[in-house]
Amino acid sequence: MLKVMLIDDEPWVLIHLERLVDWETLGFKLCGSFQSCATALEEMQKEPPDILFLDISMPETSGLDFLRKLHSTGLFPHTVVLTGFAEFEYAQDALRLGVVDYLLKPLSEAKLRALLEELKKKGRPTHSTEGNHLHYKLKQMLAYLDEHFSEKLSVQSLADQFSVSATYCSKLFSKELGKSFSQYLLDLRMTCAKELLMGTDTALKDIVERCGYSDYFHFHKVFSKYAGITPAKYRQQYREAGNSASGEAAP
CATH class of the missing domain: 1.10.10 (Arc Repressor Mutant, subunit A)
Structure with a gap:
């Protein structure tokens, strides 16, 4: 059976989750319900769960901060974030931390059953x-x-x-x-700049800001060194190439 742990500071949520489905009949074993992240972490290090249901808004720490801390210990359970409407947009950030899904409270039996079927297909996670x-x-x-x-x-x-x-x-x-962090960041910014120069009519001063630079002259210097050509000439050459291709394609 896949081991499941529940963490939520509201007791009624834990009780509701525990009783919402027959966990063992579905192939899951509840190995703990906790209102404290600190207490839960201690238990998880003794017996890592396969699946974690985690409230996004805990009193001593946010659910996402707890998840980062958990990953730093080498534990990577399949995680489902529990959220209210007030934190719904915030919950979407959890997807970037690798959570499986997020569920709005109160949970419905149908939604939980469907999710558990998906989790069963994933099997046990690889820890640590x-x-x-x-x-x-x-x-x-x-x-x-x-x-x-x-x-x-x-x-x-x-x-x-x-x-x-x-x-x-x-x-x-x-x-x-x-590559270094600086080089990776530079590649990201220059790729963005090239895309904006080639594919849009965005003013150069706006491209500068959108690519993370506050000074046009610094951006001009960095781009020219990176691309071997100034931003204005880069845009001009791309447009001339596009116009030439259009002319050749015309009957």
């Missing part, structure tokens, strides 16, 4: 190998950078976001990607 841990941590960081590359970022700010050291963060990029 160093390789899996590194891969998962890097995946989290890359997803974050994809969303926030236009903001002011550094190795330290990224490390702080994921509760690791800046040294660990730098080594992770170097080991897993073969």
Whole structure:
């Protein structure tokens, strides 16, 4: 049987979940219900669950912060986030942490049964190998950078976001990607700039901001060095190439 743990600070939610379905008949074993993340973590390290139902808003810590801490210990249960309407948008951020799904409270029996069938197909999760841990941590960081590359970022700010050291963060990029954090961030920003220059009429000053730069002249210098051509000429050449191709295709 797949082992299931429940964490929610509201006792009625735990009771409702425990009684909503016949867990054992469906092939699952409830191995604990907790109102405290700290207490739950202690128990999880003794007996890791296969599936975790986790409230996104706990009194001592957010569900997502707890999930990050859990992953740092090498535990990666299939996680389902429990949320109210007030945190619904926030719950979507949980998908970037690799959660299986999020459920609105109060849960319906039909929704829970359907989800449990999906979880049964996934089988047991793989816990705690160093390789899996590194891969998962890097995946989290890359997803974050994809969303926030236009903001002011550094190795330290990224490390702080994921509760690791800046040294660990730098080594992770170097080991897993073969490039530094700075180079990866530069690639993201320059790819965005090229796409905007080629595919839109967005003004250069707006492209500068959308790519994470506050100074046009600095952006101009960085882009010219990266692409071997100025932003304006890059856009001009792309349009001339497009017009030429259109002319050749005309009858």
